[in-house]
Amino acid sequence: LALRGLNELPAKFIRPTHEQPENSKALEGVTVPVISLAKPHDIVVKEVAEAASEWGFFLITDHGIPASLIEQLQKVGKEFFMLPQEEKEAYANDPANGKFDGYGTTMTKNLDEKVEWIDYFFHVTAPPYKVNDEIWPRNPPSYREVNEEYSREMLRVTDKLLELLSESLGLDKQVLKSHVGGDKIELEMKINMYPPCPQPQLALGVEPHTDMSALTLLVSNDVPGLQLWKDGNWVSVNYLTKTGAIFVHIGDQMEVLSNGKYKSVLHRSLVNKERLRMSWAVFVVPPHEAVIGPLPELLDEQNPAKYSTKTYAEYRHRKFNKIPQ
Ligand SMILES: O=C(O)CCC(=O)C(=O)O
Numbered sequence: 274l275a276l277r278g279l280n281e282l283p284a285k286f287i288r289p290t291h292e293q294p295e296n297s298k299a300l301e302g303v304t305v306p307v308i309s310l311a312k313p314h315d316i317v318v319k320e321v322a323e324a325a326s327e328w329g330f331f332l333i334t335d336h337g338i339p340a341s342l343i344e345q346l347q348k349v350g351k352e353f354f355m356l357p358q359e360e361k362e363a364y365a366n367d368p369a370n371g372k373f374d375g376y377g378t379t380m381t382k383n384l385d386e387k388v389e390w391i392d393y394f395f396h397v398t399a400p401p402y403k404v405n406d407e408i409w410p411r412n413p414p415s416y417r418e419v420n421e422e423y424s425r426e427m428l429r430v431t432d433k434l435l436e437l438l439s440e441s442l443g444l445d446k447q448v449l450k451s452h453v454g455g456d457k458i459e460l461e462m463k464i465n466m467y468p469p470c471p472q473p474q475l476a477l478g479v480e481p482h483t484d485m486s487a488l489t490l491l492v493s494n495d496v497p498g499l500q501l502w503k504d505g506n507w508v509s510v511n512y513l514t515k516t517g518a519i520f521v522h523i524g525d526q527m528e529v530l531s532n533g534k535y536k537s538v539l540h541r542s543l544v545n546k547e548r549l550r551m552s553w554a555v556f557v558v559p560p561h562e563a564v565i566g567p568l569p570e571l572l573d574e575q576n577p578a579k580y581s582t583k584t585y586a587e588y589r590h591r592k593f594n595k596i597p598q
Pocket residue numbers: 463465479484491493498499540541542551552554
């Protein structure tokens with residue numbers, strides 16, 4: 274649609290008035306926390322605790338992922354989206370029938386709902402026995418190698434973050450990883466592509482939501498658009514693409530495990546009139562059979578469990594079908 278050079282946005286993309294970016298402007302002058310992993314350990318743990326409880330979101334720098342790898346990831350992802358439409362549609366997903374992997378344009382099941390100004394590609398990248406080789410883009414040819422390398426780096430950074438988050442909750446550093454599945458922890462890659470939009474003030478790239486993951490690790494191209502909900506206002510994430518910062522979202526599973534101490538951040542993304550925006554979100558999720566509930570170590574008489582305990586499969590089913598948890 275976007276390529277046909279529309280001047281007006283088709284009705285299905287026009288958000289309800291209160292959701293339109295022009296009626297819900299971001300607060301100016303607020304900056305999201307940036308945490309350098311090169312700082313002394315105790316400081317990093319303290320900064321992680323503050324950011325995870327006050328924002329549910331932070332940027333990390335000095336994480337050790339080579340800038341050249343992030344550039345390659347972005348290059349092969351963009352090359353895939355520039356392929357002819359028929360070639361991309363050969364990978365079409367079908368979320369309404371439980372096939373989430375592949376190329377798609379919306380996750381909604383309800384045909385009356387407003388849709389988002391986005392195309393995406395979704396696939397599992399770890400562990401190896403959960404990867405569906407068939408669905409990975411075969412073009413460009415280096416897509417696989419680059420994404421495998423990035424996935425290894427994501428696992429390394431995930432381990433580090435789960436250790437820091439455990440310590441920041443006053444727990445032994447292995448606790449969170451063992452509850453999120455240990456070596457069975459899964460990574461899902463979602464490449465988001467937001468084409469230029471004729472009336473960006475009326476549309477959204479991704480509607481307000483929290484991620485159902487434990488953590489989400491995201492990089493984007495240099496076009497801004499991500500906003501977070503903080504204390505009753507939208508706040509734009511300030512961009513640090515030159516430093517190769519990774520955006521870290523606290524997801525629903527982390528909120529549950531921490532019994533609400535850490536907040537799953539509500540966020541949305543805006544689109545742009547002239548420029549194409551892309552982002553690469555890696556969802557760190559438990560295996561479907563993992564049972565997730567508030568960590569017993571964090572509960573006592575003063576702090577009873579605020580969330581029910583259930584398998585990740587059950588949580589996911591409820592979230593997709595909008596059934597209260
Ligand atoms: O594009 C972005 O920055 C956010 C995307 C997002 O929230 C998601 O894919 O879950």
